[in-house]
Amino acid sequence: MSNVFSIGWRIPCPGLRASSASLLSAPVTFRSAVSPSYFRELPTRRLYSTPRKLISPLGLGNLTFPRPSPNSIRPPPSFLTRSVKKKSAPPPKPNEPVEHGVPISSKPLSAAEINRIFGPNRVSPALGNRILSVLQGRRLNGTLDLDLPSDITRSARPFVIDAGLQWLRKNRPMDEDAAILARIEREEQEEEEKLKGLYKPQSGHYDAELGKANDPWGKSVLQEYREQNEARLLAEQEQKRKEWLEGEAKDYENITKALKRNTELQKFEESAVIEARPRADPSERPLLAWIQKHHLRATNNDIDTSNLTTARRILPALGVTLFALGLCYVLAETYDPPSHKDRMWRDIPPAAATVLAIIGLNLSVFTLWKFWPPAWRMLNKYFISVPIYPHALSVVGSVFSHQQVKHLATNMVILWFIGTRLHDEIGRGNFVALFMASGVIGSFTSLSAHVLTKQLTVTSLGASGAIAGLVAAWCMLHSNDKLTLWFLPREWQDTISARGSVFLTGIVLFEAISLFTPFRVAALDHWAHLGGYLTGAAWASYWKTKRDRERKKRREELGVLGRLFSD
Template identity: 30%
Template sequence: MALRPAARAAHQWNSVTSAFARRYCVSQPSCFTSAAASPVLSALRSHPSPHPARSFSTTPRTAAKVDNSSLTHQDIIPPQQGLPQRKRTIQIGHLPGGRVSDGQIRSIFGTRVSGHDGNSVLRILHHRRTSGSLADYGVDNLGDKYNVSRDQAIKALDWLRNKFPLDEARAAEAWAEKEANRIAYEMWLADPENDSKYKDPARVYREQQKKEAAEREQEAEQQERSQYGILRTGKSQFEISIQEKRRQRLEEITKKAEAKEAKAVEEEKMLATGEWVRTPGGTQLMKPGQDTYVDVFGREQVSRRKEEMERAQKAAQTSFKDEDEMLAQTTLTQRLYPMTAFVLVVCLVSFGFAHYYEPPAPAYRLWPDLSPTTATIASIVLANTLLCIAWRWTPFWPIMTRYFMHVPGYPRAVQAVGNVFSHVQYEHLFGNMMMLALVGPVAHDLVDRGVFLGTYVSAGAVGTLVSLYWANLGKGSITAHSVGASAAIWGISALYCLLTDQETIKIPFIRDMEVGFYPKMLLAAFVVWEVAMARRKGPSTMDHASHFGGMAVGVGVAGYLHATGFHQRRAASVEGGEAKTVDVAGIVKGEAGEVKDAVVNAVKKA
């Protein structure tokens, strides 16, 4: 919030007090004369606040509850012309920091003032500061029972300003407005039938409407009686229309004013509870700890991102307090059977898709400028990227945790496939997609799209199912959250290593350098590495059970293809035989070039 200097406080209050006096005391010079000037004006001039303004966290309407004692103070209302002088009893709250020690009281008031009386005086002065009445009452009229001189009261006021800084100018503005409304209302009570500006606005408006309605009826009757040929007397239709529009506009202004006043009253009630504070700009209310921002229209808005995040997080979390409570909600059969049946259906559908898939004609392809291999890999990468971005939008958290994250203690069947395309951390997504970009193209070119996608999806689903069984029947964690495409990537990696006849691999970024490539030995090394990592003691963030499940699917698909004559069909379909060298860098570079050309062509067409 923008802080206003204390030097402006006295000047601002002077202008507010002058405006107040010009409006309500034109014929009452006794209200604000130089002889009866407010004592605090001199205090504000001679003792400026050492702090420019209160900090945003200060809430002058709340006070620390130290004890249950209450303090009442009688303020004498300055007499107005034609109004009786009366006293008003006000409840004084506690100081924000609680009761001041007796030693501090002696340092402020001296030894002649007791600790109880000193605290009472401090409370009265602080109440006048927060309510804005300090501008009227100053440091005087503290009560005869307190043996406090004016100098001591000024010293106490300085101590309060140092200890509890706040914006006294803003409080004085609010006090002046309330006093103006009170005086106007009392003057209207004294003479409610006058036509002065102090008359009740609502009553004036209602009476004005009645008078105008009567005039309209009278004019209508007169027009009906006073017609001579085509000439008519009274107001014209244009004047009547203008008058009606003016009436509608006044009604709209009145409704807006009433709504604004009701809102102000409601805000005052909310501020009085201590649970709300004003925003730095003072345009709205917010709870302590909330943030504000300025929108594109320059309006101050309260940020509710923290509340929305907490609400989404609460909706995304399960209601279980511990592992035992989670397991008590379902039986072992209820946890294992639904996902087992679902994964079986997924495997059957994947087998049918791999067996009967035929490449579509170019006219029916979504991306005809890309090769089938590049289109397939790009689609999988795009789906994983979009789901990773969805994790960053808090309203999506309940859906993401329900369908795209596997929890063995409280599983849902669809999680077997949903978590395969889901990544929470960007680094996890980057690692898996980089591995897919290296292995996926060569595996796709080897077995075509049908077998590739069938193996990818079924390997991920079976890997999730193996992780579920390992957590419920083995030594896995029942409360672990599993996401990622690792099981699917291990499945296509095992499939490629068992079916390829390539013998060498070209080293990326090094010209004309090739090394021996033994796919089956590489797969065996992967299995040994996974076993070693799984047997390592200590916590691990890798779901090794799902990796083994994905590898098992890849091995099974490779064995089925080998038994059904895959190599013979492959040799017959590839002219001149399959290349013996794997150029991973060349494949990735070619895919990137295809994607770039497709984007350029799409932009040109658009």
């Protein structure tokens, strides 16, 4: 505070710069000469206002300082002043902190505005805006007595800086005396804290309310809203947890009512329909509780199936089956295999690519069954055949659905060894059409048989019907060839072999015996297998007839061409 006396006396200094060897620059500290209470009793005034009388604290009498006019402080024109070009602010010293001040507007003033404030071509626009920003910051902080940054004092003359200060006081009025008094109080407080060896942070202003844990930023409204929202979410979560734990008895009651309402379910023991399992606490076993919630969500206990007739269970599925067969026929007749350069997997044989795509679909659905409970509701509707309340599209979705690793592995192995050979023989279009047609007809046969025999709680899924169609077609196409099992040793394959027609007859007899005798394998859907065998055998017979007709027609054409050339 080298120039605090000039602020206290209200002396209009000709520009803010370092003090010279005058009385005002004497090495006397502010507090040693004037009591701070003196400035609190001063009436608020403005620097460089109208001529005034001030009382010197040193007993120098009344001092009158007229307001300097712009013409009185402007130097006389000469060849030196006319030849001086406007200066730009040089870079600050290496160790000097950069003072940015307070901008007076959101956008910097233009060159024309700077010239109107400081005079034409006295400072550059960048330097003029910097001078105004620094002066405005000094006014707000009550530090006009301090030395200005060195880049300003070296680049601008005192009367230029004074012109900027006069313009600010005219166009940006403020109580500079109050800012000075606030600065004095602030410095006194800092001195007291330093003497005590303490630092007490404040929020906003002195004695302001501190925030949580004496946070100097004060109370945070956003933090309060956040705590309220967190408390509300925790309360809602706790309410849902209680409802989840208390809802077990309600669900048991709903299932009991469904048993009484549906006469088909009354024929079975209650333990076979209701899975008694206590609900897990989400706070203790969140994963198990999450799985149980999706299990209950996928189980529909509010459906009344007592009014469903046999026709309403079978006819929608029959419509989907006929539509799927029509699409398979169109695919088989119109499919044109792409050229080698247009194939997606060029390095893989077409048969392997087709079979791997089908295996990939089955693996995807199996993954959803095993590892993604949110998909169970969708899978229960469209990927499993349920006779008590069937969905028509399930006759298609169940072809690609498996719930057990053993079931999936068995079907996919047979599909690979039989499907790749059959694919090479009949082509991709016929192969895909035969696979889908056999699977859909097998699913529809299983659904119809279980509905007609009142076995409404028996569910069915899997690609067994489609694969049965492929096996039947392969056996019919090679009805006169000897077939054997590929996994047998080479020396056994000649002994354990049979014609294709004999092999197919044996498989069908096994399915029929298992279906109508007490030795039935409960885990196998024999109706779906029989539907697939029937579809594959019928398609192979049609395809062989068509192939023989085309061969005969081709031989006749070749014979006609031969006779023409011989003549």
